[in-house]
Amino acid sequence: MKEIVHTDEAPDAVGAYSQATKTDGLVFTAGQIPLTPEGELLADASIAEQTERALDNLLAVLAEAGAGPEDVLKTTVFLADIDDFAEMNETYATYFPENPPARSAVEAGGLPKGAGVEIEAVATLE
Numbered sequence: 001m002k003e004i005v006h007t008d009e010a011p012d013a014v015g016a017y018s019q020a021t022k023t024d025g026l027v028f029t030a031g032q033i034p035l036t037p038e039g040e041l042l043a044d045a046s047i048a049e050q051t052e053r054a055l056d057n058l059l060a061v062l063a064e065a066g067a068g069p070e071d072v073l074k075t076t077v078f079l080a081d082i083d084d085f086a087e088m089n090e091t092y093a094t095y096f097p098e099n100p101p102a103r104s105a106v107e108a109g110g111l112p113k114g115a116g117v118e119i120e121a122v123a124t125l126e
Contacts, residue, residue, distance in 0.1 A: 009060035011035035014112065019061045025126045027065040031078065032057035033115035043114050047084040051091040054119045059095070067123040072101040078118040082107035088117055 005020035005027065013019055013030065020029040034042040034050035035057065042053050059069060079088060085105060093100070101121070111118050 005061060005065045007060050007064035009037055009064070010057040011037055011039055020065055022065050022125060025124060027062060027067050027121075027123045027125055029058055029061050029121045029123075031076075031112075031118040031120040032061065033112055033118045035113070035115075041113050041115065043116065047079075047087040047116050048091045050116045051088045051119070054115075054117055055092065055095045058119055058121055062121065062123055065123070066125050069095055070099070071123040071125070072096070072121050073124055074102045075104075075119055075121045077103060077105040078108040078111060079105065080108060080111050080114075080116045084116060 002021050002023045004018045005022055007019065010019055010032065017030050020027050032054045034045065034053035036042070036053065042050055062068065062072070077088060077092070079085060
């Protein structure tokens with residue numbers, strides 16, 4: 001059975017979706033962009049700062065679901081500009097210093113609210 005995950009430690013969904021759902025020992029997050037929990041977009045911040053905010057949001061949602069960074073199986077990183085990959089990757093690596101999850105990183109044609117990065121994850125709850 002699907003369970004909806006919501007936390008006030010991450011921004012509310014800006015559309016018809018949930019912050020995350022969980023079922024059968026897995027949690028699936030929505031993509032997290034660099035919005036503060038209060039809804040302020042950090043679009044003018046560096047990609048490093050945007051990545052940090054997006055990952056902080058992601059980890060807050062995962063924590064509410066009962067998972068931590070060590071439980072993340074796979075992430076997908078969407079970048080508005082693939083030339084920002086190195087800067088994003090440097091910050092990203094600090095969140096998963098050992099046994100990092102599988103990851104895809106792609107340039108997207110346009111991210112919500114003009115963000116520079118969006119990150120989603122699948123994690124285990126076992």
